[in-house]
Amino acid sequence: MLAELARQAYAHLATPRREGECDIRVFDPEDPSDPSLTNVSIIEVVNDDMPFLLDSTLAELNDAGLEVRLVAHPILHVER
Numbered sequence: 001m002l003a004e005l006a007r008q009a010y011a012h013l014a015t016p017r018r019e020g021e022c023d024i025r026v027f028d029p030e031d032p033s034d035p036s037l038t039n040v041s042i043i044e045v046v047n048d049d050m051p052f053l054l055d056s057t058l059a060e061l062n063d064a065g066l067e068v069r070l071v072a073h074p075i076l077h078v079e080r
Contacts, residue, residue, distance in 0.1 A: 001031045005042070012044050013076075022047035040069070049075055 017023050025044040029037045047053065054073055061068055 001029065001034050001037065005029060009044055009072075013046055015046075017046060020048060 023046040
């Protein structure tokens, strides 16, 4: 399941996006054979590099009482 989630995240990252636009994907992974994914939601955000955006997003999730289990924060240089 982890490999499939990584494949989907890469596909989301590779989707063309215009400068200044963000692409947000929120979903609950569905794998009835993996109980560790119960009550897990995944948030993927692809956007231009902006100072403090990750910190602000994590603060909002924390204020909503949500537990963040994993954060992956790659910063990639791309040419359009």
